[in-house]
Amino acid sequence: xxxxxxxIVFYLMDHFQESDDQLSGISEFSSDLQxxxxxxxxxxxxxxxxxxxxxxxxxSLYSAFPDCAGANRILTDLERARLTPGxxxxxxxxxxxxxxxxxxxxxxxxxxxxxxxxxxxAEQVKLVASAVIFNERGESGQALSLDTxxxxxxxxx
Numbered sequence: 589x590x591x592x593x594x595x596i597v598f599y600l601m602d603h604f605q606e607s608d609d610q611l612s613g614i615s616e617f618s619s620d621l622q623x624x625x626x627x628x629x630x631x632x633x634x635x636x637x638x639x640x641x642x643x644x645x646x647x648s649l650y651s652a653f654p655d656c657a658g659a660n661r662i663l664t665d666l667e668r669a670r671l672t673p674g675x676x677x678x679x680x681x682x683x684x685x686x687x688x689x690x691x692x693x694x695x696x697x698x699x700x701x702x703x704x705x706x707x708x709x710a711e712q713v714k715l716v717a718s719a720v721i722f723n724e725r726g727e728s729g730q731a732l733s734l735d736t737x738x739x740x741x742x743x744x745x
Contacts, residue, residue: 594718596634
């Protein structure tokens with residue numbers, strides 16, 4: 589899975605939040621997404637993830653967190669200094685749309701803390717969020733790389 593699937597999920601969840609009929613026009617969205625450049629496989633994967641996610645609530649390690657998205661987590665001073673407004677806005681939007689819950693939001697923030705001392709962009713949040721949401725791992729079981737500027741040509745087998 590990659591961040592393109594997260595983009596589709598984000599797009600669909602945004603529409604579903606604004607629409608009274610959650611499943612109206614599903615085929616229309618598919619053709620719209622294909623015209624934008626997404627593949628049928630990516631669209632299908634995003635649809636399946638949404639249906640699975642909405643049908644079965646995940647196990648929660650933080651049972652004391654509220655079930656509704658009525659409150660937002662306050663960032664620490666360090667988190668506030670490192671996240672660009674666009675990055676934090678993207679994370680909040682994922683939470684408010686119901687794409688992630690409070691537990692996954694914490695997981696994303698924890699993993700973003702491992703990036704290093706640089707400012708964290710919305711693109712980096714998208715990469716980390718898609719890894720957390722889709723539980724992506726590399727072949728060796730290590731978390732996916734967060735360095736969007738890195739040259740991985742020497743790591744090809």
